Amino acid sequence: MNNNINPTMEYKQREQQAKSPRQLAVQRFMANKLAVTGMITLTLIILSAIFAPLLTNIDPTRADLTLIEQAPSSDHLLGTDSSGRDNFARLLYGGRISLVIGFSAMMFSLMIGVATGTIAGFYGGKIDSLIMRFADLMLALPFFVLALTIIAIVDEVTIALFVFVIAITTWPNLTRIVRGSFLTLREREFVLSAQALGATNGRIIFKHLLPNAIGPIIVNATLLMATMIILESGMSFIGMGIPQPTPTWGNMLSEAQNIRILRDHPEAWLPPGLAILLTVLSINFIGDGLRDAFDPRSSQRSK
């Protein structure tokens, strides 16, 4: 049968297949149902956080002590909390803080991690040992103890401080990923080939090594963002996070520490809990989808 294929047809087919590695990755990602579902869910959550003022006209920080722990009504869709603040408004605005903290901490961590990992993986030797031993040290410190210590000694906990605390304790994960990728890629002949052309170190790093390491970097940064959102919620839950009345999902959950609210008012703590769950799950699905898209072999292996 193969003999019947018209050669020009075959040529046209080949032309259509001419896709860059990035296009192929996008194609594989879009074919992953779980990842696309995660993408849609996360987009909805982000949109609802951005457009919070359009969805509710209640100020999430305004306390009204005459209206505490109200059941859901047409005025307050999810009732009010123990200080009389509107739960629905806090849910929407809280998403902003949680997502912003997760995203900026991830970017910050990514910058430190890529910079240190690049230096360690490319130059090797003493500087590599120095960076990696320091990374090991940072990873060996228990996150909560370190974070609580820092937060306990500063007067005011701001979002920037929070981002900083999360980032400085998580960057070694990315350093390891970047360094590992560089060590593998450095052995590939195309790096030697660039050296034979007289390429500078900068060109080798930015044109040859980083573009080929970008897959694992993005995947791990995404998964790290999910962890960071959980960290923020955990800290806020035990009251060591962003202080009230700023709404965050973690702050809303801390209401559930009260046994009466836990029992009688599930509408106060279930939505933020679900929001965290959905966000983290979506991000993880996206991360897994990205991993399969960048490295198709990994999904075949696990099957």
Place this chain on the structure above:
Amino acid sequence: MVIETERVAVEQKTLTPLIRVNELEKYFPIKKGILKKTVGHVKAVDGISFDIYEGETLGIVGESGSGKSTLGRVMLKLASPTAGEIYYQSTNLTHLNRNDMRSYRQDLQMIFQDPFSSLNPKMNVYELLEESLLIQTRLPKEERRKKVASMIGKVGLRQSDLQKYPHEFSGGQRQRISIARALILEPKFVVCDESVSALDVSIQGQVLNLMKDLQDELRLTYMFISHDLSVVHHMSDRVAVMYLGQIMEIAKKEAIYDNPLHPYTKALLSSIPTGVEEGVREEVRLKGDIPSPANPPKGCPLSTRCPFAFDRCHKETPELLKKNDDQQVACHLYENE
């Protein structure tokens, strides 16, 4: 005027070598323990000297582990030599640092072994070829585009291939891209490191012929490294036989293949399946495997495996001596003749 004299030089195949290697050594230290103490050396290249003349192809043959690839890399300063000198025309490249070396890289290029690893998968063919020009020249964009377009034609690929990525090509096509990438700079000297070993035998011929055609067209000088004797025979004018980092025999191709002197050369030729080469040759079989280059035998490197080895072979290392016109051999068997 300069061009004129150059052309005359090529025609005469003058005796000024394009590349000269003198007592080149590359030792890799073996480090052990927590203090990284050096406990020994792998002598990948162990005192090699030879000249390569303009326009010729020097073949380098030897088993895996004989130091052929290391030799190629050290000659292009992709690894720094432990001792010895490398000359390009009259320039001593040995002690040039990376920046000073950069300007010579336009003339000294390399074609790599594995076409699946030597092309950056994230760059398309146009970017891959343009990179050579971006690094080495200051040509404007339009000039670069013209050069890339003409080079891709020279290696037998289509203009429409320029927008494609390496994963869309077969091994042979990828190797053509590698060749284009090295030759777009119009180098003088090209090291071909096992450049066809990773390809199917049916494709090898095409790529080899392409390399030969381009050699004539661009007046290239090749150093052709391979473990495949028939490929080296097809490509080379002269052949050097390497074993454990040393040259055993170096001679014109005809002499190596028709009148090999060194027992190792004879053994290599005996290993070619019959039918490829005609005529009955003295058959030499070696005992055992190639020794570790970290712990080479005393005396002649081949002494542990050579069927003709006698007392002196185990004590003294033979020197590479001129046997007859253009044939040098490092073997005690021929020293007293």
